[in-house]
Amino acid sequence: MILGLDVGGTHTDVVVIDGDQVVGKTKMLTDEDNLIESVCFSILECTGDLDPQDIQRVVVSTTLATNAIVQKRMPPVGIVVVSGPGMNPDEYRIGEHYYPVTGAVDHRGMVIQAIDPQEIDILRTRLKNAGVERVAVVGKFSTRNPAQEQEIAHLLADAFPTVVMGHSVSGQLNFPRRIATAYLNAAVAPMSGEFYRAVQTCMERRGLMIQLEILKADGGTMAQERSLQYAVETILSGPAASIMGALPHADPHREEIVLDIGGTTTDMAVLVGGVPLLEPRGISIGGYKTLVRALRTCSIGVGGDSWVRLEKDRLEIGPERKGRAVAYGGPEPTPTDALITLGAATGGHRQRAAEAMRRLGYQLKTGVEETAAMVVEKTCSLIMEGVGRMVDSINQQPVYTIHELLEGRQISPEGLIIIGGPAEELALPLQSMSGWSVKVPPHHEVANAIGAAIARTTCEVTVVADTEKGYVCVPEEDYVASIDRQASTQEVIDLAFGLLKSKAFRLGADEDDLEMELLEVQEFNMVRGFSTVGKNIRVRTQIKPGLISHYREAAA
Amino acid sequence: MNASRRTGLVFFPAFDWAISPDHPEREERLLYTQDQVFEEGIMDIEGLTELKPRLASPDDVQRVHFCVPDIEHSVTESHLISAGGCLVVADALMKGEVDCGFALVRPPGHHAMKVVHGSRGFCTINVEAVMVEYLRHQYGVDRIAIVDTDCHHGDGTQDIYWHDPNTLFISLHQDGRTLYPGSGFPEEMGGPNALGTTVNVPLPPGTSAEGFLYVLERIVLPVIEEFEPELIVNSAGQDNHYSDPITNMNFSAQGYAALTERLQPHIAVLEGGYSIEGALPYVNVGIILALAGMDYSRVREPDYDPDRIKQSEMVTAAIRQTCDQILELRKSLPAKREKYVKGSQYVERTRKIFYDTDGFFEGQKETVRICQECAGLVSIDSWADSGRRILAVHVPRGGCEVCRATANRWFDNASTRRFDLVCLQDRVAGTYQVKRA
Ligand SMILES: [Zn+2]
């Protein structure tokens, strides 16, 4: 059996899954002042009559760090930036303790200006005096050569409990994003660590003597003990959880959209042959653009509790939310009121909902039912417009080779998987509007917790080999080695898969869940003058986001 | 990070296209630029939009070129994407989505002439010209200035616009006596119906930022101001760089950025530039930042040393003299036209064109009708060592009835026994007709 736990701002959901059956589920309001207690209580509630020995896996997803970032409740972090020539590093400034320092590395990893140890020494005192305890050290092109970051981190190590180096957070190029990612990692790591340790303690009190796993934004999991180093990867795992929860119902032969319709917003994602798409550069959170690997999601301001009103005789819905539906004592009409009026949804005070629709209809000069139907239709059309925009933006993604452009793989979804509060009520109107197949999975109200429970461990490895210089570099793994000058691309791919596999095991993956994939292979002849001096080979590999084999087998 | 001018960027490095494995124009050419652009986070700048390239259509190409034997055999997909990348930038600009744009595409285009028998100077079709004619066809833009800052003379673009009084073509380049393609002298000022809308500024080897910016102030900006274009296009070749392996100039990333900032082109299109590691990453970042109105003061090559690349006093003096000569020549344009035309109805020129990339010669006899009503019809009788002979007849945009009727007659009367191919490009009707042997 496996247990999935989703700690959201409003609800804490827990599910227990046996094979492909949900054998227990609870949904409780989250008490943000006593977060750990609500978590402990939920676990206890859901596993009450189970033998803890039967539970082999526990995965948690939480918006804790996300909320801290969005609300800017973060501790001070010192940021040491080695930028070298190029953009003005002041453009990337974050916070009060941001210091560009001497030093530079170029795109091939050559050191073109040394760092100045004295400068770092002065900085160290200054940061210490300012009461800073966490530091992020980030260099331009440190993913090609991490030496300067390592030197600086080494000089700071004994003075600060947390020192995060840029090259360890991602192997992708993007210096400003690397700065933001390292910064967030340094800021949220201690807070997240504390939370996960507390959950682990709750589990142990319940007799669950297994290591907690944590859901990441890319829809994969990692072991709790590794999460401190990569804390930032667990931010924004909320939307990822619901997408993973929809995955068992995905069609492996076509393109589908997952809709998670909430009270205020609807989150959406695209599945291609049952595999969710990843954000190409990394997610943005709280205004920070990061390199955090994440499922590609998009959020629009329409949900069951969106504010419905007339503006210049036109029906407008959202993005604001004024409160609950009128049927539940709220102040303004909502799509939920429309559904209740039409009898599509039960619960609440139907009479009051109808009254709210009547008032809207009076201004529109239409009847109660027609008005309610218009509201539902408008809600669905706003959602489908959002879907259209997301699909367009995916299809408009730049390409860099003739092959990619000519192949011109365009996404054209044919199905919807709908989860969230008003999923059942909106399924039919969305179906008739889109003409697509529509599925509403059972237990969709706890899809987040299910998604967390059944997600497999994922990770990514980027390898850059330069056969002219005879070296290979894997920044996230702190792996720098020499390579044969005759090395082939296949050898580099093999190396990447080997490193990916061992990284996955370290993060807690199972032998059966290593669905490895090449994301990118590029091989360039490096020509100087008119002769080839070597090859520049770039390989990116990943463990695909997906379901644990244990679950897939049971579901088959 | 914010751009003060909204900037559209097409980045198409064509990582799977090369002329040959160790040719300067090969897969690796924009690799380090991509590294630098990605690492600097350029694509994340607020106000900067990365646009996806598309394929230019045969119609887009036929508006400009006469391809021998036809488009399918002359033009590869990579060329169509390179041109299509420019079209995407043009669309974004004309739809008001951006204030300016930069097509970082390959392969380049400015050596491709009106008639295309093969590849010249790594170019097969003229991607800027395809874009310029698309702007006219799709959006009705009339007056356009093209400023070619590639180190090589933009002879292809010059050829295409030689007779067009509504296209101002200015080329700054290393003196043709010292570099391919060997043309681009001050006396080359356009055909009889468009005299003065071609401007050539040959620069001595060793010219550095000082010289380029001097020419910009002295010639380029005043001529543009006088011409009053609706749009300025920059053929932004980067082989004037001090580290470029196939040229002899001393320009720098700072210089390119400063030039871009002063010129303020609506659209820049990458041309040459073969110092792929030492120059391109920095020059491209400099140009992008300058276009976007951002601070480029820290963009420097790792080995940048302004003293080492400073131009000599001899170079400075030569540039001044060339500029004086150009201004003097521009004063005598009406007289020159009189002498050129001498009351005749048609003006002819013959010439030999070398296809260096493919290794053969083409002979041309070009005839232009002297016309008071329009830019005048042009016909080109062209035969190449590669074996084909073509008669290409061109009716300009806004061509008058007499020119059109004459063109039709020439097309009808041309025998397919004499020519392998007879083509009529009618820019009034928007048609392209072909007769084959
Ligand atoms: Zn050139």
Ligand SMILES: [Zn+2]
């Ligand atoms: Zn005419």
